Amino acid sequence: MKYIVGIGGVTNGGKTTLTSGLLRSLPNCCVVHQDDFFKPQDQIAVGKDGFKQWDVLESLDMEAMLSTVRAWLDNPPKFARAHGVPVQPGLPDTHILVLEGFLLYSYKPLLDLYSRRYFLTVPYEECKRRRSTRSYEVPDPPGLFDGHVWPMYLKYQREMEEGGVDVVYLDGTRPRAELLHQVLEDLHNSLLNCS
Numbered sequence: 267m268k269y270i271v272g273i274g275g276v277t278n279g280g281k282t283t284l285t286s287g288l289l290r291s292l293p294n295c296c297v298v299h300q301d302d303f304f305k306p307q308d309q310i311a312v313g314k315d316g317f318k319q320w321d322v323l324e325s326l327d328m329e330a331m332l333s334t335v336r337a338w339l340d341n342p343p344k345f346a347r348a349h350g351v352p353v354q355p356g357l358p359d360t361h362i363l364v365l366e367g368f369l370l371y372s373y374k375p376l377l378d379l380y381s382r383r384y385f386l387t388v389p390y391e392e393c394k395r396r397r398s399t400r401s402y403e404v405p406d407p408p409g410l411f412d413g414h415v416w417p418m419y420l421k422y423q424r425e426m427e428e429g430g431v432d433v434v435y436l437d438g439t440r441p442r443a444e445l446l447h448q449v450l451e452d453l454h455n456s457l458l459n460c461s
């Protein structure tokens with residue numbers, strides 16, 4: 267069986283942290299990070315607000331991300347080996363791909379491929395605090411969080427909800443180990459025991 271699991275949600279919600287735990291815990295588990303598909307800086311539009319528009323779907327090469335997912339779907343063991351993931355002989359028929367990213371559920375061609383979609387949230391103040399300690403390849407200019415990042419997060423989340431996308435919400439302020447336990451338990455109940 268092949269399962270694609272989405273770890274989506276707000277910037278600094280704990281997606282990467284949770285994904286690392288899942289990779290350590292699940293058999294034959296590969297990952298694709300949406301952040302790896304940002305377009306080059308000179309292709310990022312500048313908005314009327316003066317900010318480079320990083321937090322919109324158009325800033326990501328989603329076709330390339332979809333191709334990567336298709337490569338996994340075509341041959342998960344080959345994909346795993348190519349990415350240094352050992353294929354466990356005891357579980358030859360279970361393969362899991364975790365997609366991790368802040369705009370996972372806004373790209374329609376991927377939407378139906380998920381076996382389970384998780385969505386991490388943290389309140390505005392905590393998100394802003396975490397973001398202020400983070401250094402990205404392109405550093406945030408002053409005012410980006412309030413002027414662009416948070417408004418775009420709210421917009422895409424509203425669209426996701428209005429579109430009826432089925433997600434399991436996770437409280438990103440819970441301790442890391444509890445979140446990992448919650449997701450592993452949910453995956454076992456919803457997918458891994460039911461095949």
Ligand SMILES: Nc1ncnc2c1ncn2[C@@H]1O[C@H](COP(=O)(O)OP(=O)(O)O)[C@@H](O)[C@H]1O
Nearest residue numbers: 277278279280281282283396438439440441442
């Ligand atoms: N459950 C948690 N509780 C408190 N801090 C967390 C938690 N998960 C992650 N963090 C911290 O929040 C920041 C962002 O985490 P990260 O996993 O990189 O988020 P994302 O991938 O969603 O941007 C990091 O400093 C990380 O250590």
Ligand SMILES: O=C(O)c1ccc[n+]([C@@H]2O[C@H](COP(=O)([O-])O)[C@@H](O)[C@H]2O)c1
Nearest residue numbers: 276277278301304320321368402403404
């Ligand atoms: O990774 C990069 O090259 C990069 C360049 C510019 C901006 N980002 C930020 O990366 C954020 C999404 O990643 P994350 O891990 O915080 O969910 C998003 O809010 C962007 O503003 C990321």
